[in-house]
Amino acid sequence: MRLFLIFFTILLTAHFGCATSPKSRLEAPEPVFVQWEIVDATGIGVQTGPLLEKAARDTLETRGFELSDNSNAPWRVTTKARVSRMMRVDRAYRWVVTGTTTTLGPDGLEKTVKWLHAHHLDVEYAAEPRVLEALAFRIADEIDNSAGPLVDTYLRAGAPVEKAVSKATPKAEEARPQAAKVQPTPDVPGDLIYFVMVDRFENGDPANDEDADPQDPQAFHGGDLRGLINRIEWIHQLGFKTIWLSPVFTMRDTPFYGHGAFHGYWLENPFEVEPRFGDEATLVELKNALEARGMRLILDIVVNHVAPESERVKTHPDWFHTNGPIQNWDDPKELETYQVHGLPDLNQSNPEVYAWLFESTKKWVELLEPDGLRMDAVKHVPNTFWKRFNAEIQGVSKKPLFILGEQLSGDVTEVAKTANNGGFNAMFDFPLHFAMVDVFCKDASPGKLASVLAQDHLYGAQMGAHRQGLVTLLDNHDLSRIVTSCVGDRGRVLQAMRFMFSVRGTPSVIWGTEVGTDGSGEPENRSSMRFEDGHPMTSSIQDLAKQRARHRVLETGVDHVLALSDEFFALLRVGDEEAALVVVNTSAALKTVLLPPELQPQRMSVDVPANTTDLVIIDVPPDALKKLKNRIQTPESAKVRVEARGVELKPGQKLVFAGSLEELGSWDPMNAPEFEVKNGMLVLELALDSGEVAAGKLVVVDGQNSTWEERADRYFLARPGQILLRLDWQR
Ligand SMILES: [Ca+2]
Ligand SMILES: [Ca+2]
Incomplete structure (x- = not known):
């Protein structure tokens, strides 16, 4: 049955593979150098074979390439793969090829795809060439998945900007966008983002206060653009360069069922500035004042809904979905076309709605030339809308816009899918947010942090060469403040901050974090700013911001996990001028990390005291760093032997290890590798790449039923050579 299912999946994939639209190809033939590095489970080289080479050549020729022997050709495709036998399935053996394909093109174009393909054979040993032959077309498809998008980007690079603008008319409905023109996220060194909820920041103009009442947590408090x-x-003094402003457009200003309107997300008219906040001239003045200090502006854009009881629902009933509130939060259709907490849900596929949303956003992009747009409620709007809207708004901006999506989800796969399909070059890193809160405030294993970082490869290249499009956060105005999540323990908050300011991405904080503002939910987490001098959190944040600005490795470093266990995580970040070691020790004991040989002339090891999160900068000559970078970017074979204990299997049951890697079935126990009985012991052998980080659990599978062990996820790091994991069921 299981075999049948696997083959069925493969057939389906093959079918869809054939159904794709015609491929774009280069206008004139361009030389490409093709390189293979294929090894078996023990690391010995495996020949590609004529069929695989032919499949790769045909694929590349379909794209207009011409194979070249010159390793300096303008295009270069490198496929690194490992062929290994994973396990026995009934009477066959499951062979797996895992690999990466990287295409490098002109103008710094680069795309890497990570892939896995399986094939079943009744041969247990030395079948590597047969497996490659059987999977030749599938591997060739991966080459296309890597090279194809670059051809698209390359061809589009010369497309005039006016084209994108002219599509943005109310009649543009027929002119569906061909493909999103996703600008890579702008590389802004030393960037940090500070969120200001305008009404809650500073009241600079009492004349526009209307009925503001700072004593009432649900009322407007009088904050405005002048105050900001x-x-x-x-x-600026805190060390932040970018301000993300809550929505500043005309909004509902009275509470609805007791919920305050001050936040600005209850939109009335996106073409006008909310009079309580100021006017267009003040908004322009704000932008100029930021620019004068070398600072940047991100505007908050709401396209999913309008204000509750908005007049627009009566005047334009055809602009809205009429499905009622979302009942089933697991149903993707309801998420997109039903109401979020009763807010009138705009139908973006109505051309008038699209034009209203687009033209209003365009107005502010042209007037203010902001550096970015923060897109609200991304998961409640179809990706087809985002793909078109993001490309077209990028098209009217004079500079590359940082288009930052808010998708509240802890699942990297989901967030990355939206980023890639919706044409976002930046996303809030909610998966890392949840991991940081769990680890630093709730005693979860630091493996959780490692496991999120290890999935960065799921995001497309548009997130930036250093993943600066991933905006990291410890809280926001919809979540519990970090001080409250950590139950007021400032030491834990600081550890979380230190971690966030030391890893990849662009850190963000919200108003009041620097003076210890707390609050678990609305409206407590949205209290007004206290401008308090000398708060200890202020100087801590200033120090972290300065440190990040001083050490570029913290933004650009190539990551390499040095150690990982239930209570310890050591991440080495390798830059061009120095290396940085980020360590999280949640245990009650001192831990010592041995540094790689390339760094040992400078330093052998680093001691990490109990319950400590720290950053250690290591000065290393550039040639040693280069050597180290090369080594860590070339993974070695890592064999993992897993022994399971304390499991009693009944007839018909089997034990599997399901987890975050594709080799562990991507959390699907039906696809996860099975333990075998060897000398009376349950044993599983995995062939991985060194440096891979996995989260997983033991699962007993009985037909279609699965029983997961009741404990936190287990984490491990695949090291070069052989490692042994002894797992006791549920302990
Ligand atoms: Ca005011
Ligand atoms: Ca919606």
Whole structure:
């Protein structure tokens, strides 16, 4: 049955593979150098064979390439793979090829795809060439998945910007976008983002206060754009360059069922500035004041809904979905076309709605030339809308926009899918947010952090060469403040901060973090700013911001996990000028990390005291760093032998190890590798790449039923050579 299912999946994949639209190809033939590095489970080289080479050549020729022997050709495709036998399935053996294909093209174009393909044979040994032959076309498809998008980007690079603009008319419905023109996220060194909820920041103009009441947590408090202009220096002094403003457009201003309207997300008219906040001239003045300090602006854009009870629902009933509130939060269709907490849900596929949303956003992009747009409620709007809207708004901006999506999900696969399909070059890193809160406030294993970082490869190249499009956060205005999540333990909050400011991405904080503002939910987490001098959190954040600005390795470093266990995580970040070691020790004992040989002339090891999160900068000559970088980017074979104990299998039951890697079935126990009985012991042998980080659990599978062990996920690091994991069921 299981075999049948696997073959069925393969057939389906093959079918869809044939159904794709015609492929774009280069206008004139361009030389490409093709390189293979294929090894068996023990690391010995395996020949590609004529069929695989032919499949690769045919694929590349379909794209207009011409194979070249010159290793300096303008295009270069490198496939690194390992062929290994994974396990016995009934009377056959499951062979797996795992690999990466990287295409390098002109103008710094680069795309890497990571893949896995399986094939069943009744041969147990030395079948590597047969497996490659059987999977030749599938591997060739991966080459296309790597090279194809670059051909698209390359061809589009010369496309005039006006084209994108002219599509943005109310009648543009027929002119569906061909493909999203996803600008890579702008590389902004030393960037950090500070969120200001305008009404809650500073009241600079009492004349626009109307019925503001700072004593009422659900009322407007009087904050405005003038107040923010007066306080830019506060944010600048903290070390932040970018301000993300909550929505500043005309909004509902009375509570709805007891919920305050001050946050600005209850949109009335996106073409006008909310009079309580100021006017267009003040908004322009704010932008100019930021620019004068070398600071940047991100506007908050709401396209999913309008204000509750908005007049627009009566005047334009055809602009809205009429499905009622979301009942089933697991149903993707309901998420997109039903109401979020009763907010009138805009139908973006109505051309008038699209034009209203696009033209209003365009107005502010042209007037203010912001550096970015923060897109609200991304998961409640179809990706087809985002793909078109993001490309077209990028098309009217004079500079590359940082288009930052808010998708509240802890699942990297989901967030990455939206980023890639919706044409976002930046996303809030909610998966890392949840991991940081769990680890630093709730005693979860630091393996959780490692496991999120290890999935970065799921995001497309548009997130930036250093993943600067991933905006990291410890809290926001929809979540519990970090101080509250950590139950007021400032030491834990600081460890979380230190970690966030030491790893990849662009850190963000929200107003008040620097003075210890707390609050578990609305409206407590949205209290007004206290401008308090000398708060200890202020100097901590300033120090972290300075450190990040001083050590570019913290933004650009290539990551390499040195150690990982239930209570310890050591991440080495290798830059061009120095290396940085990020360590998280949640145990009650001192831990010592041995540094790689390339760094040992400078330093042998680093001691990490109990319950400590730290950053250690290591000065290393550039040639040693280069050597180290090369080594870590070339994974070695890592064999993992897993022995399971304390499991009693009944007839018909089997034990599997399901987890985050594709080799572990991507958490699907039906696809996860099975333990075999060897000398009376349950044993599983995995062939992985060194440096891979896995999260997993033991699962007993009985037909279609699965029983997971009741404990936190287990984490491990695949090291070069052989490692042994002894796992006791549920302990
Ligand atoms: Ca005011
Ligand atoms: Ca919606």
